[in-house]
Amino acid sequence: MAEIVIKAENLSFFYEEDDGAKIPVLQNFDLEIEKGSFVALLGHNGSGKSTLAKLFNLILTPESGNLYLFGKRVDENEMTDDELFEIRRRIGMVFQNPDNQLVATIVEEDVAFGPENLGVPPKEIRQRVDDALDFVKMKKFARHSPHQLSGGQKQRVAIAGILACKPEVIIFDESTAMLDPLGRAEVMSTIETLNKEFGTTIVLITHYMEEATKAGRVVVIDNGKKLLDGTPKEVFKETKILRKAGLDIPQTTLLLQELADMGYDLPRNALTPEEGAEALAKILSEKEKIK
Amino acid sequence: MTAAELKNVSYIYSQNTPFMKVAVDNINITFEENMTIGLIGHTGSGKSTVAQMLNGILRPTSGDVLIRGKNMWESPKKLKEFRYLTGLVFQYPEYQLFEETVYKDIAFGPKNMGLAEEAIDRRVREAANFVGLSESVLEKSPFDISGGQKRRVAIAGVIAMNPKNLVLDEPAAGLDPRGRDEILGRIREYQQQTHSTVIMISHSMEDMALYCDKLVVMHESKPIMAGTCEEVFSRAEELEKAGLAVPQVTKLMMELNNRGYNVNTSVYTVEEAKKELLRVLGGEIKC
Amino acid sequence: MLKDITLGQFFPGNSVLHRLDPRVKIVICIAYIVGIFLCNSLAAYIFLIAMTVLLMLISQLPVKTVLKGIQPVVVIIIFTAVLNVFWRGGETELFSFWIITIYLEGVTSAIFMMIRIIALVIGTCIILTYTTSPIALTDAIERLLSPLRIFKIPVHEFAMMMTIALRFIPTLIEETDKIMNAQKARGSDFSTGSLAERAKALVPVLVPLFISSFRRADELAVAMECRCYRGGSGRTRMTQLHLAKRDFFSILLTALFIASVLLINQYFPIYVV
Numbered sequence: 001m002a003e004i005v006i007k008a009e010n011l012s013f014f015y016e017e018d019d020g021a022k023i024p025v026l027q028n029f030d031l032e033i034e035k036g037s038f039v040a041l042l043g044h045n046g047s048g049k050s051t052l053a054k055l056f057n058l059i060l061t062p063e064s065g066n067l068y069l070f071g072k073r074v075d076e077n078e079m080t081d082d083e084l085f086e087i088r089r090r091i092g093m094v095f096q097n098p099d100n101q102l103v104a105t106i107v108e109e110d111v112a113f114g115p116e117n118l119g120v121p122p123k124e125i126r127q128r129v130d131d132a133l134d135f136v137k138m139k140k141f142a143r144h145s146p147h148q149l150s151g152g153q154k155q156r157v158a159i160a161g162i163l164a165c166k167p168e169v170i171i172f173d174e175s176t177a178m179l180d181p182l183g184r185a186e187v188m189s190t191i192e193t194l195n196k197e198f199g200t201t202i203v204l205i206t207h208y209m210e211e212a213t214k215a216g217r218v219v220v221i222d223n224g225k226k227l228l229d230g231t232p233k234e235v236f237k238e239t240k241i242l243r244k245a246g247l248d249i250p251q252t253t254l255l256l257q258e259l260a261d262m263g264y265d266l267p268r269n270a271l272t273p274e275e276g277a278e279a280l281a282k283i284l285s286e287k288e289k290i291k
Numbered sequence: 292m293t294a295a296e297l298k299n300v301s302y303i304y305s306q307n308t309p310f311m312k313v314a315v316d317n318i319n320i321t322f323e324e325n326m327t328i329g330l331i332g333h334t335g336s337g338k339s340t341v342a343q344m345l346n347g348i349l350r351p352t353s354g355d356v357l358i359r360g361k362n363m364w365e366s367p368k369k370l371k372e373f374r375y376l377t378g379l380v381f382q383y384p385e386y387q388l389f390e391e392t393v394y395k396d397i398a399f400g401p402k403n404m405g406l407a408e409e410a411i412d413r414r415v416r417e418a419a420n421f422v423g424l425s426e427s428v429l430e431k432s433p434f435d436i437s438g439g440q441k442r443r444v445a446i447a448g449v450i451a452m453n454p455k456n457l458v459l460d461e462p463a464a465g466l467d468p469r470g471r472d473e474i475l476g477r478i479r480e481y482q483q484q485t486h487s488t489v490i491m492i493s494h495s496m497e498d499m500a501l502y503c504d505k506l507v508v509m510h511e512s513k514p515i516m517a518g519t520c521e522e523v524f525s526r527a528e529e530l531e532k533a534g535l536a537v538p539q540v541t542k543l544m545m546e547l548n549n550r551g552y553n554v555n556t557s558v559y560t561v562e563e564a565k566k567e568l569l570r571v572l573g574g575e576i577k578c
Numbered sequence: 579m580l581k582d583i584t585l586g587q588f589f590p591g592n593s594v595l596h597r598l599d600p601r602v603k604i605v606i607c608i609a610y611i612v613g614i615f616l617c618n619s620l621a622a623y624i625f626l627i628a629m630t631v632l633l634m635l636i637s638q639l640p641v642k643t644v645l646k647g648i649q650p651v652v653v654i655i656i657f658t659a660v661l662n663v664f665w666r667g668g669e670t671e672l673f674s675f676w677i678i679t680i681y682l683e684g685v686t687s688a689i690f691m692m693i694r695i696i697a698l699v700i701g702t703c704i705i706l707t708y709t710t711s712p713i714a715l716t717d718a719i720e721r722l723l724s725p726l727r728i729f730k731i732p733v734h735e736f737a738m739m740m741t742i743a744l745r746f747i748p749t750l751i752e753e754t755d756k757i758m759n760a761q762k763a764r765g766s767d768f769s770t771g772s773l774a775e776r777a778k779a780l781v782p783v784l785v786p787l788f789i790s791s792f793r794r795a796d797e798l799a800v801a802m803e804c805r806c807y808r809g810g811s812g813r814t815r816m817t818q819l820h821l822a823k824r825d826f827f828s829i830l831l832t833a834l835f836i837a838s839v840l841l842i843n844q845y846f847p848i849y850v851v
Contacts, residue, residue, distance in 0.1 A: 044467040045438065057804060085806045093804045100794045101801035105713045105745045112816035114805040125816040143590065147748040150334065161805060177465050180334040181494055181536055207467040246469035251497070251539035254561045259568065273539050277546030280568065284552055287572065348759045371765065379763040386753075387760040389785035399782065403765030434789065448764060 004071070005169055005201055006033040006056055006091075011065035013051050013224075025051045026224040028065070035168070038195045038202040040215035042235075044246035048224035049205045053171045056203070057093050058084060070168075089118060092162035096174040098154035099146075107149075107157050108133065108142040114165040125164075132160035136190055152183025159190055169201040170194065176211065188214060209236070209248045213271045220245055233269040252276040292360050294456050294488035295322040295345055295377065300354030302340050314340040316512040317354070322456070327482045327489045329499030332509030333534060338492050339382070341509070342458050345490070346379035359455060375404055378454030382461045384445030388433040393424065393444050396433050400452040411451075418451035421481045423473065439470040446474070450481065456488045457481075463498060475502045497538040500524070500559040508535065525557035540564035588711050593638040594824060595709045600718035602825040607705045609832045614697050616839045621846035623693055629835060630697045637704045647703040648696060655695050662688035712744040714817075721819065734810030742798070750791065757786050 011029040014022040026048045033039055043049040054060040055067060058074065067074045069087055095101050104110035108129050115125045133139045136156040146154055155175055162170055172191065176184040188211055194200045204215060212218045218235040220228040222245040228235045236242070239249050239257060252270050256279065260266045265283060270276045302315040315337040322328055332338040343349040344356055347363055347370050356363040363373045378400075381387065390396035397418055401411045419429060422443040428436060433444055442462075449457065462478060463471040475491075479502045482489040493499050499506060499520075506523045508516040510533040516523050523530070527537045527545055537545075537559075544556040544564065554571055558564045590596075595603075617626050634644055648655070668683030706715065720737035727733050758768065761782045768779050 044469050059800060059803070081808070085808065088804055088806050093801075095797065095801055097794075097797060099749055100797035103745060103798070103802060103805075104741060106711060109713050109816070113802075113807070116813055116815055117806040117808065119812045119814050122814060122816055122818050125814065129816060145748070146745070147752070165805065182333060182534075246467065248468040251561055251564075252543055255540055255543070255564050255568075258561065258565055262569075264572070273542035273546055276539075276543045277550065280543070280547060281550045281552065284547075284571065343759070346763050348762060371767075374763060374765065381756065381760045381763070384760065386790055387757050387764075387782075387786050389782045389789075400764040403767075452764070 002034040002036060004032050005035045005069070006031070006203075007066075007068035008032075008052070008055070009066040009068070011052075011055065011067060012063045013048075013055065013060065014063050015051075024224055026055075026062075029224065029226060031219065031226070033169075033201065033203060035201055036195075036199045038192075038204070038214075038216045040204045040206060040212035040218045040232075041221060042206060042209070042212045042218055042247060043221035044207055047221045047245070049221045050173055051224075052221070053093065053173045053203065053205055056169075056171060057091055058087060085118075089114075089165050090168050092165055092167035092170045094155070094158050094162055094170065094172045094175045096177050098151050098158060098178065101158050102146045102154060102161075105145055106142075107138065107144050107146060110146065110157060111160045111164050114161055118165060128164045128166070129160075132163040133157075135163060135193075136160045150183060151179045152186040155179060155183065155187050156190055159187070159194075163194075167200070169203065171203040171205065173205050174207070176206065176208065184208075184211075207247065209250055213250070220247070222246075232271060236271060237269045256280075292324060293321050293357070294324045294359065295490075296320070296355075296357040297341065297344070297351075298355040298357065300344065300351045300356065302337075302344060302349060303352045306352065313512055315344075315351075318513055320507055320514050320517070322488060322490060322507075323505070324488055325486045326504040327479060327491065327502060329503035329506045330490055330492045330509065331494065331496060331499055331506060331535065333494060336509040337512045338509045339460055342379060342460050342490070342492050345456070345458050346377050347373050348379065375452055376454060377456040377458060378449040378452055380446050380449050380457070380459040380462060382464055384449075385438065385441035388441060388445060388448075391432060392430055393419075393433050393436070394429040396444055397429075397447045397451050400448055404452060414451040414453065415447075418447040421450055421484075422447045422477050439466060439474070442466070442470075442474065443477075446478075454487065456490065458490045458492070460492045461494075462491060463493070463495075471498065478502070494535075496530070496536055497559075500538055508533070510535075520559055521557045524559045527556050587707065589639060589643065589708050590711075591638055591709065593636060593709065594828075595633075595637045595704065597824065598709075598828055599819055599821055599825045600710050600714040601722055601819060602821065602829060603705055603710055604715075604718055604722060606828060606832045607702055609836060610701050610705060611698060613836050613839050614694055614701070616836065616843065617690075617694070619843050619847050622839050622842045623690055625838060625842055626697055627693065630700055633701065633704050637709055639704065639708055644700055644704065644708070647708070648699055651695065651699055655692055658691050658695065659688040662691055713741060716740040716744065717815075717817070718819075732810075734813070738810075746791075746794065749794075750787070753790060754783065754787055757783050 008029050008031040011026055012024070013026040015025050016022055029052065041049045041052065051060065055062055058076070061076050070090065102110050103113050111129045111132055112125050115128055120128070130139070133142055136159050138153060138156050138160060141149060141153065146157065149157065176187050179187065191202055191204065192214060195202045204211065206212060213232045213236070215232060218228070218230065218232050219226060220235060220242065227241055227245055228238055236250065236253050239254065242249055250271055252273050252275065256266045256270045256276055257268050260268055266279050270279055297318055297320045299317055299319060300315060301313065301317050304312045304314055320341070330338050330341065340349060344351055350364060358373055358376050363370070388396050390399060394415055397415045398411050401414050406414070424440065424443055424447060428440065433441060446459070446462065459478065462474055466474065475498060478489060478491065491499065491503065503520065505519055506517070507514050508523060508530065515533060516526060516529070524537065524541050527541050530537050540561060541556060541559050544554050544558055544567070547554050548556055552571065555567050558567050614626060617623050634641065663680060663684045664678060666681060666684035666687055668681030670682035671679060672682050672685065673680045716737050720733055723733045762768070766779055766782055768776060771779070
């Protein structure tokens with residue numbers, strides 16, 4: 001079995017209102033994330049998925065429960081600053097708004113920001129920056145200013161900035177929510193390559209089902225609780241539960257399920273139009289044979 | 292009468308500078324009255340420029356903008372009246388909220404119009420009702436409510452001005468599926484109840500197909516298609532060539548067509564696709 | 579539109595001036611300003627104009643762009659000139675009407691004042707802002723001032739603030755544009771009415787702008803922490819600044835420039851001020 005990089009055990013978190021009332025955001029949450037895996041956390045806004053990400057990155061502290069990062073139990077009180085920053089280096093995070101995470105006025109200077117903070121020698125920073133920009137296909141824009149870039153390009157620069165810190169895990173906190181379809185496609189393909197080529201562990205927080213279908217494993221969260229956990233095919237089969245959690249279901253899945261309900265021999269877990277057409281073509285050709 | 296009409300309209304950004312960019316290139320679009328129209332296209336296709344020209348925020352470099360038959364730029368002094376005629380809700384409108392209470396924020400537009408206190412009160416409550424904000428929210432600060440609710444407050448702020456035409460730029464951007472369905476559904480209901488004209492700008496074909504009567508597709512500064520959803524999706528292949536994502540079921544039908552099965556590809560909802568497939572399958576139920 | 583502001587803008591290029599070490603450029607710029615104020619003879623001013631034109635040529639910037647840099651200070655230039663022409667006394671009377679008397683000294687000093695201001699603006703624009711990226715500039719200031727750290731002056735933090743401000747200026751300008759348009763669509767009027775009315779009309783713009791800035795600041799702070807930012811200690815930099823031959827050479831030229839001004843003042847003393 002692969003190494004577990006992130007392990008949440010009975011994790012709870014409350015949000016405190018102005019009047020002191022505590023509103024549960026996460027309740028007794030259990031989750032294990034394997035090294036090299038690509039996990040999508042799916043849920044509507046306010047389901048607790050972003051809170052979970054902030055707990056993993058030690059921006060928030062859990063109310064109760066245990067959090068293990070890279071096999072070690074995290075105890076904020078006993079942690080030195082150096083240990084804290086080492087964990088933040090190993091678990092990178094890309095946020096929603098591409099504008100609010102770029103620090104410098106020049107793309108390559110921004111990518112260098114992380115390694116500079118880590119005290120990496122100048123020559124190596126240069127190398128890392130070049131490699132990272134190359135990877136996200138933004139080398140052409142190295143000397144550009146971030147405000148000249150499109151949303152998708154900015155987000156790719158943000159990814160390069162995280163890559164330059166050489167993390168083992170990258171959490172994408174709704175990183176595509178503010179992008180147009182083109183930008184979303186760019187960012188998603190970058191994420192997929194990262195996982196496939198570098199074996200970087202990916203935690204993708206999203207409410208877009210098309211994006212979740214790209215992951216190896218989908219965890220559906222609602223009201224701070226785990227609702228479903230499995231491969232995309234296993235999860236998207238559960239249309240009723242997904243609907244209840246305020247999520248979309250791929251049109252293909254819906255269509256084939258409705259036909260399957262009428263007695264046609266069709267899979268209940270088709271995700272893409274190509275898959276759907278394949279299955280439908282099969283029964284159509286059988287019908288022709290009978291004729 | 293048409294709700295709005297663009298006649299030979301061009302818009303060029305930063306004209307006569309190295310950054311010159313033609314956003315809209317000599318276009319003609321007619322928006323009919325009393326319906327919901329979807330204006331679809333990529334970022335940079337010119338759709339947002341069109342929206343801002345309909346409200347008089349941008350003045351076309353050349354050509355005429357007619358609102359309800361009247362030329363908007365004939366006398367720039369009357370521009371304000373045209374702005375009241377066509378309400379415009381910008382992208383991420385929640386970032387424009389500023390008042391102490393939700394009520395006051397929705398009342399900002401009507402107040403600027405110089406309406407009497409009672410009329411303002413009536414309009415605020417009507418608008419809040421249209422977007423589904425409860426009475427109790429009205430007295431809250433617009434900064435203490437959720438993102439989805441903020442969006443509704445901002446839309447209500449424009450609806451309260453009773454515009455004959457309502458233009459919304461990406462009203463569902465960044466919302467989760469539940470929030471998106473709610474807001475688009477509310478807008479649809481508003482249109483049907485008030486018989487006004489609603490123009491929604493989006494890059495989601497799937498959303499627009501569900502909530503609009505007609506679609507206008509923009510690509511590279513020009514409209515390339517206009518018509519009912521069936522008409523537009525019957526040309527799905529052209530849409531794909533323009534790099535626009537067609538709804539999954541449309542794509543599925545195209546795939547079946549490619550495999551040699553004669554199915555109608557102009558469907559865009561699961562219901563229609565099911566009907567069409569049952570037709571080819573002969574409708575018999577195998578058990 | 580707000581986006582068209584050009585003062586303080588960087589124009590990428592590859593001239594010698596672009597390639598100079600930004601620290602050296604700051605030093606040169608200060609020396610150049612000192613040089614401007616040392617000029618006090620007609621010949622020295624002519625020399626100054628020649629040098630400024632030379633700088634412009636070296637920078638390879640379009641003349642139009644450089645001249646555009648003067649635009650924001652035109653009012654100041656005219657004001658100083660008028661002040662000098664009408665209020666400066668002197669011996670040679672040129673023209674007298676009613677209570678106004680204009681002296682030759684007034685006119686000449688007005689002209690030289692104008693030359694000074696124009697040379698000052700163009701010079702700093704060419705040497706610093708137009709040919710140096712803001713980040714290089716902040717970086718240079720941080721390094722030049724770094725000795726002050728021993729007096730517990732937070733030089734790095736100051737530079738970081740500058741960098742972030744520079745980074746977000748275009749973003750905030752764009753945002754202001756957007757909010758203004760949104761409020762215009764709701765019937766706000768920014769261009770008519772009394773001063774008080776116009777100021778009041780800005781409230782619906784400023785409140786959302788502040789709120790959004792706070793939100794941005796908050797998100798940026800979290801993002802920076804996630805990228806292991808913890809102030810200046812233990813930090814390295816990707817770009818190392820090394821003084822090249824051209825840097826030493828340009829310092830030498832600057833010294834020559836000041837020396838020339840002084841010599842010209844001395845040997846061609848047609849005093850004007």
